[in-house]
Amino acid sequence: MLSFVCDYLEGAHPKILERLSETNMEQLPGYGSDRYCESAKEKIRAAAGCPEADIYFLAGGTQTNSTVIAGMLRGFEGVVAARTGHINVHESGAVEYTGHKILSLPEQDGKMVPREVRAFLETFFADANREHMVFPGMVYISHPTEYGTLYSLQELTDLSGICREFRIPLFLDGARLGYGLMSRETDVSLPDIARLCDVFYIGGTKVGALCGEAVVFPRGNAPARFLTTIKQHGALLAKGRLLGVQFDTLFTDNLYFKIAGHAIDMAHRLREVLHEKGCKFFLESPTNQQFIILDNKRMDTLAREVGFDFWMALDDRHTVVRFATSWATAPEQVEALRELL
Amino acid sequence: MLSFVCDYLEGAHPKILERLSETNMEQLPGYGSDRYCESAKEKIRAAAGCPEADIYFLAGGTQTNSTVIAGMLRGFEGVVAARTGHINVHESGAVEYTGHKILSLPEQDGKMVPREVRAFLETFFADANREHMVFPGMVYISHPTEYGTLYSLQELTDLSGICREFRIPLFLDGARLGYGLMSRETDVSLPDIARLCDVFYIGGTKVGALCGEAVVFPRGNAPARFLTTIKQHGALLAKGRLLGVQFDTLFTDNLYFKIAGHAIDMAHRLREVLHEKGCKFFLESPTNQQFIILDNKRMDTLAREVGFDFWMALDDRHTVVRFATSWATAPEQVEALRELL
Amino acid sequence: MLSFVCDYLEGAHPKILERLSETNMEQLPGYGSDRYCESAKEKIRAAAGCPEADIYFLAGGTQTNSTVIAGMLRGFEGVVAARTGHINVHESGAVEYTGHKILSLPEQDGKMVPREVRAFLETFFADANREHMVFPGMVYISHPTEYGTLYSLQELTDLSGICREFRIPLFLDGARLGYGLMSRETDVSLPDIARLCDVFYIGGTKVGALCGEAVVFPRGNAPARFLTTIKQHGALLAKGRLLGVQFDTLFTDNLYFKIAGHAIDMAHRLREVLHEKGCKFFLESPTNQQFIILDNKRMDTLAREVGFDFWMALDDRHTVVRFATSWATAPEQVEALRELL
């Protein structure tokens, strides 16, 4: 059955499997110290314009978020995030499990508003009772957000400025970063992110890898003994090559950007189809996720022929659903959807 | 200087100090196994109408909240609480430190609305992604709330019913329970609380003790090895007598209720004075905390002569402040305030 | 350079890569709910003779240990383990990070002695101060151990009996389980393990997979909401297929056992070579790891031509080193070693 349920339906980009096979019988040291990890790091440093970066490869998004956050916060600190942030909703409390509160703020289409972040921090530091409260020790944003939306360069610059003023690191969750960077509606580049954030990750799992996220501390600013922290969080693969080979492949010949760009192309076709068929958008995002509102009856009928994600009930009779494209979406699939609708 | 800053300004009710002195040189076993702890438990069981109750004495509110919550939740569960709940705002993230998320809900004057709690639970258990979310494993309420407000018997009954329907324990934080029970505007008794809650505590620190909270599991339903959990949380006093003697005294001859009733009488006089002087109430509570709105200039002047608590900025020119009475408030103090205003 | 450093030098068994490629473009649901995971589970249930088993796939050993242990223990409990147990030495404190103490016992060649486990438990439960101590809530063993040694069926039966008598689950870390099952010197079968343990895992990472461990609760006795616990620990892969396809392949046509058997054959040849060359054994194990004692000077010379693992200093002039074979060891490699020595 045709499916637009999410962007991790297929395995890996074929080039990745090819490289895994080619390198398979090489004897390599473990835990991320192999030559493919090194090569991948060099390519990422070059692509992000941060030659001094510390880079680590982890397996998945929740793991990466909780390891990075716990690794950077002091015990009495929490992390500021949008109420809809992935860490606040869909990670089974992984951050709190490490002992840290998420200080959730209101959002607009998944994004925090810089002046509201500033107001929150100012209010906190002016509060006479702040010693009885959780200190804001980091600002977390996702880019693209859970709604597929993107921060503008101005917004990112503002957030970065606020964080630096308050001496709080800015962490960007880039689980779908490729789709954000290749959006036709963004003015944010990978070097911008490296310049403005204190730590971010380049998502592999949702952008063509079997698994894997590349965490970048752009100014060589990884916390002390971060490899030990990764191990302690159960996030250190013995065969680090699995991640090294994948990211080395993704950052060779711009593969990461090409396949993300393809997903964006498919998302534009998808938007056209949805518009053409008169679908009402809940949120028409600049990336690979599109949110439309379906009448529940139509939704049930449609669900028999095409896969999509139930996002949330809008009211008693309507539901917001998500259609996602990915590096693997074929034009024929979008065409098939057009015919179905 | 005259002060209405909070309800823990003085030491202990003199009768408590007297009993501590009288019993001081008795050699008693440690860790809460002494005869005064036993006697206090019996008196509390009688007062709350729960002869089978398991009772433990801890030193303070934050400690009690985090120990009870962590002791009752399973690893994957969180606690539902009002956004303004003490555990969510003013306990330095003590609950999250034990690994559990607070699932915060909107509130009205510090209280959660039963139908919103039900809606939250129904939505959660209907969510297809709930396995990626934090399970609601307990409902936490404070009574009186942080705003001095009280749940009605109907509201408490409704919350209890919802919790039982979803098989989730209901935990009542009674740091100021005495003031709630002696309010002239409540229909909730201590046996009602014992009947409707799965665990609650009777606050001593804010109601006449030097320190101490009595945790009650009304149906003998304490978690296995709860004493060990208390110890693990650093909450087990070697000289448990300090808590036993205090609660034994408070529950002898209704002292707890008498002194709480006195605080309520003083709160009524205080309300009269504040009304008489034309103060605008932000929230006129049925217990010992009163919230008024002061023009910032008047606030600064007043603050030179009387102590009160800065609650929050209302707008650029006005501030919400709190005046609290306690077991120790003398009528002369209220009179002195009248003259000041 | 020739290397016997460890059993995770190469990638995956070629058959695994082949199957990953063949299934790559299938659209599959995420988080372990795909058909390959289901098929793998059925094959494991059959191989282990436990048709009711709950099975979960995680990515690596440390992750699996801390997730299983934290998922099964109550807050006040710890885990009994040999002093040399992997969780006690080489997992960066991952278990303690989840809040649980490791109650370490003496060992003999990496194994705990059943009567010492019994004595420990009896002493604990007879201790008048036990409420101030960490309760033993699980017994952890590794099989093969970190020294390549194996529990006999009698020892395993004894440990299982002790655990059941004290109502404590027995957890077997099988990171190298294949090599244990195929040892020529074992009388323990996979169904024996399923019958005698309460939870165990079948290691993939060190036995031919790119990554992956299969956790088995043999009597359908997984803790409530264990998938959520896995997610909370950052151990749930979005593309669960990566693990499903691998284990499905390993448990098709006995591949897992065949390749583990090959490693054992190679280990026997290795032992012969080491004996022939007059090496002094520190521990001649029945599985794929062999420990010999080298004069430091010879060790340095040898290290220039062949890879092995420095295990520990024996005295000022001698070092214990480890040679490991694996599913990927070629007879030619052992032959090359013979010539080198």
Added chain:
Amino acid sequence: MLSFVCDYLEGAHPKILERLSETNMEQLPGYGSDRYCESAKEKIRAAAGCPEADIYFLAGGTQTNSTVIAGMLRGFEGVVAARTGHINVHESGAVEYTGHKILSLPEQDGKMVPREVRAFLETFFADANREHMVFPGMVYISHPTEYGTLYSLQELTDLSGICREFRIPLFLDGARLGYGLMSRETDVSLPDIARLCDVFYIGGTKVGALCGEAVVFPRGNAPARFLTTIKQHGALLAKGRLLGVQFDTLFTDNLYFKIAGHAIDMAHRLREVLHEKGCKFFLESPTNQQFIILDNKRMDTLAREVGFDFWMALDDRHTVVRFATSWATAPEQVEALRELL
């Protein structure tokens, strides 16, 4: 019945209760910011010769240990301690509950040997696998130890030197510090401890207070936001005066040292009595705890007339028991014991 079970059988030194009564109705600010806390801190700074010290008052020993340790360690670090250390045995895993491993070392009569601590640290930092291990981030000693023994000034100097060489803080648990300082067999003064340790605490609970331990960071080296950490651990009393008044009293007119000295005098008489009666010492300590070996039959008989602590079974027929004196032990009690024996 006569009892030498422990040093916390009675309430508080009468002078403390007197001062609590005298100051009871003063209105004081909360959370340790009152004038009695300030005065107590000044007196402790003077007594310990560390005018720059940061000082905090907590309620009990386990609480203090876990709060200090968690507050000072980074996430990937553990604490080095004697196998018999209180934190390793009798605190219900409170340290591990905060996520940190205890790296336990062998001991002699409760004390770690400096050269063994050095060897442990050297071995750790030379270990090629140390990134997979828990980093030693603190050395914990108790003084007096759980066996009543004391480090000599040379030993303490050696440990301090080692810690400074490895840049690891030295933490001294002084739950019974008074008895150590007043021992007739010590050459260690309070200023020595302040000079050689990075953090230590002066025990009140076991030396005449109702509860309370004074944590001293002698060079103003408290971790950032330590008050918030205390709150987060549930260890911040609202009525901080309870601790302030007690320590202010104990450090007025040398009361702390006088009453500890009395306990030492009583311990010497007790030793004489035990020797005179031919008791066999397991360990004759220089402080207030004495350990003798009793034939089980005699032990049972004796236990009907005098309280003592069962320490551990020595063999099938003998038990080690502990007799403790305290600030409250009367000469008549020792005399009564003489007659009993």
